[in-house]
Amino acid sequence: MGGVLAKADPAREAAFRALLATHNGAYLNVELPNQLRQLSHQDAAFATELAHGTARLQGSYDQIIVRAAGRELKTMQPAVIVVLRMVAHQLLSMRVPAHAAISSGVDLASRVAGERTKGIVNAISRKIAARDLDGWLAQLPGEPLAVQTHHPQWIVDAYAQALPQAELEPALAANNVPAQVCLAAYPGLCELTELAGEPTAYSPYGVRAAKPPGEYPPVAEHRAGVQDEGSQLVCLALARAAQPGRWLDLCAGPGGKTALLRGLGIDTALYATELHGHRAQLVKQNLSGYAAVGRQSAVLVADGVKPPFQPGIFQAVLADVPCTGLGALRRRPDARWRKADADLPELVALQKALLRSAIELTAPGGVVAYVTCSPHPAETSEVLHSVLEPSVKLLDAPSFLPEVRDAASRADSRFIQLWPHRHQTDAMFCALIGRIAQ
Numbered sequence: 109m110g111g112v113l114a115k116a117d118p119a120r121e122a123a124f125r126a127l128l129a130t131h132n133g134a135y136l137n138v139e140l141p142n143q144l145r146q147l148s149h150q151d152a153a154f155a156t157e158l159a160h161g162t163a164r165l166q167g168s169y170d171q172i173i174v175r176a177a178g179r180e181l182k183t184m185q186p187a188v189i190v191v192l193r194m195v196a197h198q199l200l201s202m203r204v205p206a207h208a209a210i211s212s213g214v215d216l217a218s219r220v221a222g223e224r225t226k227g228i229v230n231a232i233s234r235k236i237a238a239r240d241l242d243g244w245l246a247q248l249p250g251e252p253l254a255v256q257t258h259h260p261q262w263i264v265d266a267y268a269q270a271l272p273q274a275e276l277e278p279a280l281a282a283n284n285v286p287a288q289v290c291l292a293a294y295p296g297l298c299e300l301t302e303l304a305g306e307p308t309a310y311s312p313y314g315v316r317a318a319k320p321p322g323e324y325p326p327v328a329e330h331r332a333g334v335q336d337e338g339s340q341l342v343c344l345a346l347a348r349a350a351q352p353g354r355w356l357d358l359c360a361g362p363g364g365k366t367a368l369l370r371g372l373g374i375d376t377a378l379y380a381t382e383l384h385g386h387r388a389q390l391v392k393q394n395l396s397g398y399a400a401v402g403r404q405s406a407v408l409v410a411d412g413v414k415p416p417f418q419p420g421i422f423q424a425v426l427a428d429v430p431c432t433g434l435g436a437l438r439r440r441p442d443a444r445w446r447k448a449d450a451d452l453p454e455l456v457a458l459q460k461a462l463l464r465s466a467i468e469l470t471a472p473g474g475v476v477a478y479v480t481c482s483p484h485p486a487e488t489s490e491v492l493h494s495v496l497e498p499s500v501k502l503l504d505a506p507s508f509l510p511e512v513r514d515a516a517s518r519a520d521s522r523f524i525q526l527w528p529h530r531h532q533t534d535a536m537f538c539a540l541i542g543r544i545a546q
């Protein structure tokens with residue numbers, strides 16, 4: 109350790125830069141690809157494993173670092189904290205030999221945080237190396253399930269409400285297994301056989317990708333897209349429940365579901381609204397494969413709470429609302445430490461407002477799909493129950509996906525609740541609400 113000149117280490121530097129940006133508020137899934145561009149295949153794979161794993165277990169590593177250092181994280185500079193998290197991951201969860209994990213961490217610290225940080229990083233890293241992960245976890249406070257599965261307690265509590273006790277541990281453990289990328293072949297534009305990979309268990313449009321999505325020509329041509337099987341299934345449920353006519357995707361960006369709805373709604377006029385202009389552009393991009401064959405859609409930048417439409421004019425409205433994303437934790441390694449239950453009240457208020465707006469826009473006889481990629485009761489069943497009134501009725505949503513076993517929610521068997529550990533999908537929630545003709 110402590111050579112005169114620290115060696116270049118592009119894979120660890122790429123992971124470091126992505127994790128530091130994430131520490132400062134960026135999204136890892138956005139930041140990491142930017143950092144991987146110049147790397148060899150092998151370095152990119154190592155950097156991805158290191159960055160994802162470090163982010164996923166960050167809450168545990170932070171507590172371990174505090175104990176090893178004997179001081180609070182806030183007394184350390186962010187670059188040093190990120191380097192120590194990376195060293196902890198290599199020592200405790202990857203098969204990197206201790207001397208390599210520590211010396212690379214010391215070199216990295218000296219390059220990114222200054223020569224004078226070498227001593228402290230070396231000392232703390234050696235203390236971390238003195239125990240294995242189980243040894244450290246046994247020292248940490250908190251409920252064993254939260255500690256062992258590396259989840260904040262409020263997420264464990266939310267899962268516990270939504271699942272039978274016997275499934276709680278498998279569900280949390282599934283969040284620690286990176287998801288295979290899933291593709292959707294857009295109906296009428298792409299045959300499943302054009303997408304190399306294993307077909308998904310339930311969605312007739314899904315394939316588990318056998319190579320990076322960018323290497324599939326239909327994806328580049330917007331005839332197919334990256335889309336979790338759970339997202340495909342909720343579109344399918346709505347399309348099966350709805351009549352042709354005018355359909356609206358109320359919270360459309362980036363437009364994966366809009367594109368699949370475009371394909372499923374053969375005789376429909378499709379509208380999409382999205383609050384943010386740059387995300388509305390992504391919706392247009394996702395629809396460009398259909399636009400190229402003359403199947404147009406209207407994409408508007410608009411607030412779904414005050415939509416620019418007359419009430420009661422849509423046969424189908426998809427309200428895929430902003431949520432905590434607790435159902436997609438396996439695909440977003442940094443997400444579980446980013447949100448807190450304190451974020452819920454504001455999100456839930458928006459979810460209720462968007463759902464009320466969706467119901468108002470729906471014609472008598474039409475149907476609303478309320479969708480979240482979160483199984484949290486506050487964002488799912490509780491939102492639904494707050495908007496029930498005589499002009500609406502809950503449809504039996506699982507009956508529209510008869511091919512999917514165990515799709516009913518524990519809170520109410522009329523809601524769909526998918527799970528990674530049961531269905532190998534994100535934990536998507538979907539309620540179908542019928543507008544009663546009066």
Ligand SMILES: C[S@@+](CC[C@H](N)C(=O)[O-])C[C@H]1O[C@@H](n2cnc3c(N)ncnc32)[C@H](O)[C@@H]1O
Binds near residue numbers: 359362366383387430
């Ligand atoms: C869960 S995402 C939708 C994902 C999308 N349906 C898809 O499958 O690609 C929620 C979207 O709602 C947008 N949004 C947030 N507030 C909104 C509002 N008041 N009106 C319309 N869209 C909103 C967000 O910008 C985000 O793009």
